[in-house]
Amino acid sequence: MSGLEVKRISEKDWEIYKYLRLKSLGESPDSFGSTLKKEAAFPDEVWKARLKEAENSMTILPLLAYYNEQAVALTWGVLSESHLVNIYQMWVAPEIRGKGIARALVSRVLSWANERKANVVLLFVTTTNSEAIALYKSVGFYPDGKVKPLREGSGLIVQSMTLNLGEGDA
Numbered sequence: 001m002s003g004l005e006v007k008r009i010s011e012k013d014w015e016i017y018k019y020l021r022l023k024s025l026g027e028s029p030d031s032f033g034s035t036l037k038k039e040a041a042f043p044d045e046v047w048k049a050r051l052k053e054a055e056n057s058m059t060i061l062p063l064l065a066y067y068n069e070q071a072v073a074l075t076w077g078v079l080s081e082s083h084l085v086n087i088y089q090m091w092v093a094p095e096i097r098g099k100g101i102a103r104a105l106v107s108r109v110l111s112w113a114n115e116r117k118a119n120v121v122l123l124f125v126t127t128t129n130s131e132a133i134a135l136y137k138s139v140g141f142y143p144d145g146k147v148k149p150l151r152e153g154s155g156l157i158v159q160s161m162t163l164n165l166g167e168g169d170a
């Protein structure tokens with residue numbers, strides 16, 4: 001898709017990352033284990049430190065997507081010791097959905113997971129979030145049967161979805 005660029009971000013991008021992350025938590029509170037109340041209270045040092053840690057790491061991939069040079073979407077990949085990559089924080093600004101931006105972000109995480117020799121990519125998605133479930137199914141993830149509450153005190157449930165690398169991924 002022309003006009004779309006997916007970029008790995010670093011500490012210098014902390015303000016736009018903070019802006020998009022807080023926007024995502026406010027716009028889509030049922031999609032994330034964390035909350036706007038919790039993260040809006042973080043001092044700027046926390047946002048900078050998150051990205052600083054990622055910048056010096058081979059196991060954390062913080063991504064933003066830019067559409068016509070505007071930052072409009074984010075996600076993070078995190079590689080664990082057991083060769084497993086988790087996808088977190090996936091969000092696309094509502095006015096720009098349906099244009100393949102989330103798929104481009106997932107695709108970048110899958111390429112990175114392959115480079116890092118991961119075996120499995122995993123995420124949790126709220127069971128009522130049909131758009132996200134359709135997104136992940138469309139790139140080869142399947143529900144693997146694990147469920148848990150979205151967060152303490154929430155009636156919402158998240159389900160785990162898995163993609164085994166080397167079986168049809170990018």
Ligand SMILES: CC(C)(COP(=O)(O)OP(=O)(O)OC[C@H]1O[C@@H](n2cnc3c(N)ncnc32)[C@H](O)[C@@H]1OP(=O)(O)O)[C@@H](O)C(=O)NCCC(=O)NCCS
Nearest residue numbers: 031090091092097098099100101102103131132134135138
């Ligand atoms: C889920 C979300 C990330 C999708 O982003 P997006 O950029 O609109 O998705 P894409 O355009 O890349 O769509 C890729 C595929 O996902 C599926 N999909 C996305 N939106 C859909 C919708 N509204 N209805 C049905 N399927 C949908 C389709 O299979 C689509 O492929 P297609 O267009 O070829 O049919 C976005 O809706 C969002 O940010 N939602 C709120 C936050 C959230 O739910 N995050 C996920 C946490 S696990």
